[in-house]
Amino acid sequence: MDEKDKMPLPEEFETFEELAEFWDTHDLEDYAELLTTVSVEVVPDPTHEYVIVLSESLNRMMQKAQKQEGVSVGTLVNLWVQERLQQYGELSSS
Secondary structure, eight states: OOTTTSOOOOSOOSSHHHHHHHHHSSOGGGGGGGOOOOOOOOOOSOSOOOOOOOOHHHHHHHHHHHHHHTSOHHHHHHHHHHHHHHHHHHHHTO
């Protein structure tokens, strides 16, 4: 497709349906120059799951941190828990 004929890639999509509609009607190859390489860590089935309840303000802060770090909320929480437990282990062993 000519550059002049190509629809610009939207900055954001309002819904998943809008995102799906765009890619159902456009060829990813036409946007190859916009792609970036990412590293992904695949973790096999987690051994334990926890459910936490956050206040609205904590949830907003969590979403902001998640976007800034570029990882899922679950990954971010897992990293924070690991860091804190490592500190706890260091404190309790002294």
